[in-house]
Amino acid sequence: MMKSTRLKPLSSGAPRMSAATPDAPASNCPVCPRLQAFRQANQRKFPDFHNAPVASFGPLDARLLIVGLAPGLKGANQTGRPFTGDFAGDLLYATLGKFGFAEGIYDRRPDDGLALRDCRITNAVRCVPPENKPTTQEIKDCLGFLTSELTTLPNLRVLIALGGIAHGAVLSALGLKKSHCKFVHQAVHALPNGLLLIDSYHCSRYNTNTRRLTEEMFEAVFEKARRLLDAPV
Ligand code: SF4
Numbered sequence: 001m002m003k004s005t006r007l008k009p010l011s012s013g014a015p016r017m018s019a020a021t022p023d024a025p026a027s028n029c030p031v032c033p034r035l036q037a038f039r040q041a042n043q044r045k046f047p048d049f050h051n052a053p054v055a056s057f058g059p060l061d062a063r064l065l066i067v068g069l070a071p072g073l074k075g076a077n078q079t080g081r082p083f084t085g086d087f088a089g090d091l092l093y094a095t096l097g098k099f100g101f102a103e104g105i106y107d108r109r110p111d112d113g114l115a116l117r118d119c120r121i122t123n124a125v126r127c128v129p130p131e132n133k134p135t136t137q138e139i140k141d142c143l144g145f146l147t148s149e150l151t152t153l154p155n156l157r158v159l160i161a162l163g164g165i166a167h168g169a170v171l172s173a174l175g176l177k178k179s180h181c182k183f184v185h186q187a188v189h190a191l192p193n194g195l196l197l198i199d200s201y202h203c204s205r206y207n208t209n210t211r212r213l214t215e216e217m218f219e220a221v222f223e224k225a226r227r228l229l230d231a232p233v
Contacts, residue, residue, distance in 0.1 A: 064158050066160045067161050068166060069125065096222070127142075188228070
């Protein structure tokens with residue numbers, strides 16, 4: 001039985017989703033003061049940006065859930081769609097298309113018409129953190145929304161954690177200890193609730209520039225996900 005994490009109350013006026021839809025934060029979520037202040041500073045600096053928690057993207061009946069770290073300042077925080085607008089998205093969406101998890105043209109805009117197939121994308125932390133670094137407390141405070149994704153999506157079978165922090169957040173969101181399984185690129189971990197967790201280095205520009213993650217290495221992760229999903233249950 002998975003441990004459920006109590007969500008912080010949504011701020012007043014925020015619509016609470018129906019039982020079949022994962023919980024999502026209010027656009028003015030006040031739970032992390034540092035991130036709220038950063039959002040507000042960005043609202044003044046970049047008034048045309050999204051500058052709010054970024055909602056998950058993809059169908060609710062997806063079998064694959066990709067868990068990233070947090071929105072990038074000029075990526076998802078600008079456009080309002082996970083991994084949309086920056087380098088990480090270029091690699092992620094191209095790879096998703098190759099393995100049949102995305103359809104349409106990815107054009108770095110939330111209205112580019114791209115649709116995910118059997119795949120959904122979320123972030124461990126929903127608000128952009130300064131220097132892409134959420135604190136341990138912020139990761140903890142946003143965990144309830146990830147727990148809600150993991151326990152609400154009815155057909156979920158495979159998770160891909162992009163980076164060690166996302167890996168740790170998935171374990172915590174399911175009430176598992178960090179020592180349950182270590183982050184290892186391309187490893188597949190069978191979780192006690194039946195989900196399979198695949199680890200991948202994050203598809204950031206830094207990781208690809210330093211060759212920690214190559215295109216081929218990233219594709220191998222999604223090939224594995226595709227194989228696991230296509231295998232008879
Ligand atoms: S990171 Fe999550 S919990 Fe923190 S303010 Fe943003 S939405 Fe709220």
